[in-house]
Amino acid sequence: MRVGIVGAGAMGQVHLRSWSAQGAQVCLHDRNLERAREIAAPYGGAVHATLEGLLGDADVVDVCLPTFLHRQLVEQAARAGCHVVCEKPLALSVEDGEAMVKACEDAGVRLFVAMVVRFFPQYRQAWQTVQRGELGPLNVVRLRRVSYPPHGGASWYADEARSGGMLLDLMLHDIDYALWLAGDAQRVYARLNQTGARQYAQVVLTHATGAASLIEGGWAYPDGLFRTALDISGEHGLIEWSSDAPAPVRRYQAARGRAVSDVALPDHAPGQDPYTTQLQHFKTALEHGLPFDVTPQEVLRSLRAALAARESSRTGRAVSLGDSA
Numbered sequence: 001m002r003v004g005i006v007g008a009g010a011m012g013q014v015h016l017r018s019w020s021a022q023g024a025q026v027c028l029h030d031r032n033l034e035r036a037r038e039i040a041a042p043y044g045g046a047v048h049a050t051l052e053g054l055l056g057d058a059d060v061v062d063v064c065l066p067t068f069l070h071r072q073l074v075e076q077a078a079r080a081g082c083h084v085v086c087e088k089p090l091a092l093s094v095e096d097g098e099a100m101v102k103a104c105e106d107a108g109v110r111l112f113v114a115m116v117v118r119f120f121p122q123y124r125q126a127w128q129t130v131q132r133g134e135l136g137p138l139n140v141v142r143l144r145r146v147s148y149p150p151h152g153g154a155s156w157y158a159d160e161a162r163s164g165g166m167l168l169d170l171m172l173h174d175i176d177y178a179l180w181l182a183g184d185a186q187r188v189y190a191r192l193n194q195t196g197a198r199q200y201a202q203v204v205l206t207h208a209t210g211a212a213s214l215i216e217g218g219w220a221y222p223d224g225l226f227r228t229a230l231d232i233s234g235e236h237g238l239i240e241w242s243s244d245a246p247a248p249v250r251r252y253q254a255a256r257g258r259a260v261s262d263v264a265l266p267d268h269a270p271g272q273d274p275y276t277t278q279l280q281h282f283k284t285a286l287e288h289g290l291p292f293d294v295t296p297q298e299v300l301r302s303l304r305a306a307l308a309a310r311e312s313s314r315t316g317r318a319v320s321l322g323d324s325a
């Protein structure tokens with residue numbers, strides 16, 4: 001598989017490492033040619049000075065550009081007949097996202113959006129446990145993801161018109177996970193606090209089942225700190241995990257006719273990083289014509305919910321999502 005990565009920044013480097021680990025033939029394009037060369041060197045990846053050069057040399061285009069540039073590149077890659085991996089958020093608006101999905105469908109190429117949280121072992125195990133019905137009906141899902149402002153708060157990330165802002169860029173991860181776990185949401189309410197470059201928000205999703213997801217997110221911590229956590233409670237059990245106490249994931253099962261105390265899920269110290277797991281999944285599904293674990297329709301649903309959360313944080317009012325998110 002020939003993979004062309006566009007964007008040699010933070011994510012471009014991570015994807016390059018992951019593709020190389022799978023033996024893919026990788027090439028790279030970035031407007032900063034020097035940086036692209038420097039990054040590609042340890043992997044022997046070719047560097048193209050132009051996007052057109054890369055498109056002619058790839059079966060798959062991996063979009064690692066800043067978010068405001070995703071639409072243009074995804075459409076261009078699709079027109080060139082390349083399958084597409086696109087970093088999240090897919091787009092800055094639902095309209096853009098739908099146009100990108102359609103462009104790929106029209107061109108007969110496949111689109112995979114890199115919602116990597118679904119590939120973190122802790123999050124995937126928790127999801128599988130819920131899917132097997134072992135927790136019973138879900139009541140409350142609590143998710144936390146707080147880091148520091150990217151690039152010290154002085155880059156395209158800080159410009160909501162280019163990144164979507166923290167609610168879209170960062171909290172989308174957990175909004176997507178909550179919808180994947182607990183199903184469609186009917187209502188979203190959000191509060192955002194901002195002091196300079198640091199911001200912190202809380203989002204409440206009310207799912208169609210009646211379950212609630214309480215999501216905390218921020219570019220709020222001192223530089224260098226990043227904390228994530230999950231806490232999923234159902235009728236019959238609770239799963240909790242925090243990046244402060246990485247392993248094992250603990251599961252507390254309520255007694256149902258037999259005495260069950262706490263049971264730990266299998267230890268899963270990850271032998272492989274989730275970015276690689278996710279791209280391996282893409283490659284296998286593409287090669288064998290299998291469905292992706294992240295579908296474009298799910299991605300659009302999450303985008304809709306994250307944008308509604310941002311709207312709620314501005315108006316102070318809950319936003320109804322109808323049946324679509």
Ligand SMILES: NC(=O)c1ccc[n+]([C@@H]2O[C@H](COP(=O)([O-])OP(=O)(O)OC[C@H]3O[C@@H](n4cnc5c(N)ncnc54)[C@H](O)[C@@H]3O)[C@@H](O)[C@H]2O)c1
Nearest residue numbers: 007008009010011012030031032064065066067087088089
């Ligand atoms: N999945 C995750 O956990 C995760 C984490 C961080 C970022 N992201 C997403 O990944 C994407 C990229 O983020 P990043 O942190 O790597 O950004 P970055 O700013 O570190 O890198 C962007 C790169 O794109 C290049 N670039 C900009 N405009 C270009 C153009 N017109 N043509 C060619 N190259 C161009 C820049 O030179 C830079 O090297 C964003 O959508 C972001 O939201 C996802």
